[in-house]
Amino acid sequence: MLMPFRDLLERRRAGSAIGAFTCYDLEQAVAVLRAAESAETGVILLLASRSFGGEEGDVLAGALVVAAARSAAPACVQLDHSSDLGAIERALAAGVGAVMADGSKLPYAENVALVRDAVERAAAAGAGVEAELGSIAGDEDFAVAATAGAFTDPAEAAAFVAETGVDCLAVSIGNVHGAYRERPVFDWDRLRALCDGVAVPLSLHGSSGVPDAMITRSIALGIGKINVNTELREAYLAATVEALPVAVAGAWLSALHRAQTDAVAGVVCAKLRTFTSGAA
Numbered sequence: 001m002l003m004p005f006r007d008l009l010e011r012r013r014a015g016s017a018i019g020a021f022t023c024y025d026l027e028q029a030v031a032v033l034r035a036a037e038s039a040e041t042g043v044i045l046l047l048a049s050r051s052f053g054g055e056e057g058d059v060l061a062g063a064l065v066v067a068a069a070r071s072a073a074p075a076c077v078q079l080d081h082s083s084d085l086g087a088i089e090r091a092l093a094a095g096v097g098a099v100m101a102d103g104s105k106l107p108y109a110e111n112v113a114l115v116r117d118a119v120e121r122a123a124a125a126g127a128g129v130e131a132e133l134g135s136i137a138g139d140e141d142f143a144v145a146a147t148a149g150a151f152t153d154p155a156e157a158a159a160f161v162a163e164t165g166v167d168c169l170a171v172s173i174g175n176v177h178g179a180y181r182e183r184p185v186f187d188w189d190r191l192r193a194l195c196d197g198v199a200v201p202l203s204l205h206g207s208s209g210v211p212d213a214m215i216t217r218s219i220a221l222g223i224g225k226i227n228v229n230t231e232l233r234e235a236y237l238a239a240t241v242e243a244l245p246v247a248v249a250g251a252w253l254s255a256l257h258r259a260q261t262d263a264v265a266g267v268v269c270a271k272l273r274t275f276t277s278g279a280a
């Protein structure tokens with residue numbers, strides 16, 4: 001069932017985080033929702049902005065919304081990382097329940113202006129907004145080794161949230177999208193200050209490749225939403241390679257899709273277990 005973004009975050013069990021998983025196709029969406037149903041937890045389906053920018057973007061957005069609405073798990077579809085108000089407007093029209101208005105590469109005042117505008121447009125559609133302050137390095141859609149970008153300043157983050165009215169803030173504390181060039185190291189004191197000083201739930205992007213102990217420590221400090229993408233793509237592609245000979249031999253497409261869905265659901269189940277392991 002569809003649940004508003006803010007409700008999904010605020011109603012999460014204490015000591016847990018909501019998982020947000022990128023879905024490039026319906027196989028992934030079905031896998032994520034099936035895992036959330038079996039874990040009896042809410043979930044967010046992320047729509048990559050490159051996917052949405054493609055010719056079939058509106059169709060994929062609509063398909064994810066229908067899949068989320070039909071699920072027994074509380075779910076919300078979110079347009080991920082976009083600095084394009086036109087795309088944000090189109091995604092809201094396509095029925096997404098949240099957008100990420102990413103002005104992290106802009107100067108502070110322009111980031112505030114972008115996010116304020118997005119918050120106004122989203123509110124008119126009954127949707128929520130996530131923003132980013134500081135800068136998370138790396139690429140969202142393909143794995144390239146990255147080192148951390150500019151870290152989020154706690155005092156600036158508190159002011160940013162108050163100025164914009166945003167529902168959730170992505171922070172940079174040593175996390176990167178894609179793959180870590182070196183062993184990930186988080187700035188725990190910074191995360192503690194951010195969680196203590198910022199009035200809305202914080203999100204952690206770039207969780208693929210981060211040891212579970214670091215994830216659970218982040219949640220214990222107050223991280224409320226965790227984005228996962230790379231590990232799902234890796235599982236999907238490994239399952240595709242493995243299932244391909246049998247699928248090709250029988251021109252058996254549904255067997256291939258089932259292998260992909262099962263592989264992604266397995267990763268999502270494990271992630272949801274970690275994200276809820278400290279729940280009261």
Ligand SMILES: [Zn+2]
Pocket residue numbers: 081136140177205206227
């Ligand atoms: Zn991200």
